[in-house]
Amino acid sequence: MERYFENMLSAEELAQVHYIPTIPEFVTWIEQKWHDLPALSDTVNRCTYAEMCDAIARKRALLNNLGLAKGDKVAIIDNTTVEAVEMFLAVTSAGYVAINLPAQLPAPAIVGCCMKFGVKVLAAGPMFIDAVKEAPCKVIAIGDMAEKGAPVAVVSKDEPAAIFFTGGTTGAPKGAVLPHRAIMRGALNGVYAPGKQLGCHRYATVLPLSHVFGLICGTMSALYKGAEWVAAANVKDTISKFPMIKPTYLVAVPGICEILMGLIKMYGVGFLGGNLKYIIAGAACVPPKLIAEFDKMGIQLFEGYGMTEGGNLTSGNIDVKERPTSVGQIYPGQEVKVVDGELWFRGDNLFLGYYGEPEKTAEALTPDGWLKTGDLVRFDEDGYMYIVGRIKNLIILSNGENVSPESIEEPFYKCNKLRDCLVKEDELDGNKVIAIEILPRMEEFANTPWEEVEAYFKKIVDEVNATLPTTHRIVKVTVRKEDFKRTGTMKVSRN
Amino acid sequence: MTRQEILDSLKDVLTLIRPSLDLSTVNEDSNLTSDIGLDSLTTLLLSLAIENKFNFKFEGMVKFNTVGEVIDHIIDKMK
Numbered sequence: 272m273e274r275y276f277e278n279m280l281s282a283e284e285l286a287q288v289h290y291i292p293t294i295p296e297f298v299t300w301i302e303q304k305w306h307d308l309p310a311l312s313d314t315v316n317r318c319t320y321a322e323m324c325d326a327i328a329r330k331r332a333l334l335n336n337l338g339l340a341k342g343d344k345v346a347i348i349d350n351t352t353v354e355a356v357e358m359f360l361a362v363t364s365a366g367y368v369a370i371n372l373p374a375q376l377p378a379p380a381i382v383g384c385c386m387k388f389g390v391k392v393l394a395a396g397p398m399f400i401d402a403v404k405e406a407p408c409k410v411i412a413i414g415d416m417a418e419k420g421a422p423v424a425v426v427s428k429d430e431p432a433a434i435f436f437t438g439g440t441t442g443a444p445k446g447a448v449l450p451h452r453a454i455m456r457g458a459l460n461g462v463y464a465p466g467k468q469l470g471c472h473r474y475a476t477v478l479p480l481s482h483v484f485g486l487i488c489g490t491m492s493a494l495y496k497g498a499e500w501v502a503a504a505n506v507k508d509t510i511s512k513f514p515m516i517k518p519t520y521l522v523a524v525p526g527i528c529e530i531l532m533g534l535i536k537m538y539g540v541g542f543l544g545g546n547l548k549y550i551i552a553g554a555a556c557v558p559p560k561l562i563a564e565f566d567k568m569g570i571q572l573f574e575g576y577g578m579t580e581g582g583n584l585t586s587g588n589i590d591v592k593e594r595p596t597s598v599g600q601i602y603p604g605q606e607v608k609v610v611d612g613e614l615w616f617r618g619d620n621l622f623l624g625y626y627g628e629p630e631k632t633a634e635a636l637t638p639d640g641w642l643k644t645g646d647l648v649r650f651d652e653d654g655y656m657y658i659v660g661r662i663k664n665l666i667i668l669s670n671g672e673n674v675s676p677e678s679i680e681e682p683f684y685k686c687n688k689l690r691d692c693l694v695k696e697d698e699l700d701g702n703k704v705i706a707i708e709i710l711p712r713m714e715e716f717a718n719t720p721w722e723e724v725e726a727y728f729k730k731i732v733d734e735v736n737a738t739l740p741t742t743h744r745i746v747k748v749t750v751r752k753e754d755f756k757r758t759g760t761m762k763v764s765r766n
Numbered sequence: 767m768t769r770q771e772i773l774d775s776l777k778d779v780l781t782l783i784r785p786s787l788d789l790s791t792v793n794e795d796s797n798l799t800s801d802i803g804l805d806s807l808t809t810l811l812l813s814l815a816i817e818n819k820f821n822f823k824f825e826g827m828v829k830f831n832t833v834g835e836v837i838d839h840i841i842d843k844m845k
Contacts, residue, residue: 702807
């Protein structure tokens, strides 16, 4: 559908925004465009766009004074904070490459990431700085800045701007390198939504900046629009402060939407603050029932589809009432085609490759620059896209995280009383959860009551869960008496 | 409030979050993940509901393993 997204904006608003291909140019533009409007808030303190850009310039000067060269990596570890947004924009507008590390990473993993990516500087929030002192690079406090600001760097749109972690198309976590053009295309595409958009919205930020959806759609698009970006110390506190923040716009994963619906059912719709008009949900499938429930409350929940390798947004659907199972129309700036049922795309939004992994990059990208998404899709006669399956063996959780089942199964095979196991996606009270089925070596349990066999493996699951990030924990456990369905090579069949 | 009263209040909240949960199986030793079936998102919902019900704020994100640990924390906060 021609200009589906652009036509959502009024002619007057459409004339005000255009594709800005690099982050340095973007920072300069938002400073001039939205100068006196409120930009960032931690719910206690608030700064204007001019003040934010001054802090960004002073952080740029601090980084320049550390003797970094263009393209050097600067990692950022913090919660979703004002300082983390400013540091990301400082790093990328100074010509360096930002790596927003997930806040739940344990300290040894942070150190490991710094080594893997050759990080030169690690900017750490106050809750993290003591734990990362051993990092093999210069460690600075995220709030540090120089007395005077430094100008933005000159970069080309194809230069790398940031590295994001992703499960990617084949499972193990990888670093997807996004150039400036991809982040900025995603940011502009996130501006398109029905109704007045520019200079009037307040975003409550509930997604991490380490996720493309939180960084690009939840933050960069907000700044493109001249919106106010608000986040408390963590997602729990941000949600609990909704009555005070009074957000008008929310970028969320379906799991967060479910939580909000749960809170509405407990405490009434007033819990959301009374001003919320739009929720953009993505990174996992959105249940149509949820769309209908929010609609009854006058809140429009739009669904989108995208992936880290494609700068976040590939398609979006505002016609959710008419086509509740579609992920919508293709965003501008891309070419798409369907090859043997699989979606391929290329365009401004495409990543450069997986950091230090040319073979995996070659598996995902064709020589003529198409990204093989691994998602099986179909289009209807009006150009709306539907996801019909996945080639890759990934579990997409309702919080948007991609989990490789093999990576969770691996520690279980250390148990010599287990013959095989299978980690898969399951449902519990309508929520997607991670489940495991375990097949015991029954010879190890001769004359053992079945309850004890189950209790034995439940304890093993608890032990493994304790080593996993909270988002990857196994919620449902089944101990099997019968063998799994197996493939020709006697592997456990996943289908 | 006694531990039993807090447990009963928690059960009221849990039944809203996990409607299919058999409340008669829930005790202080119940593991929040593998017995009650809470993942990171439903744990977040539980913590928000507890904050509202017991009128205090958890510091940071909640990381408890068992129902008993949640009760310990609530008692500590109510002192």
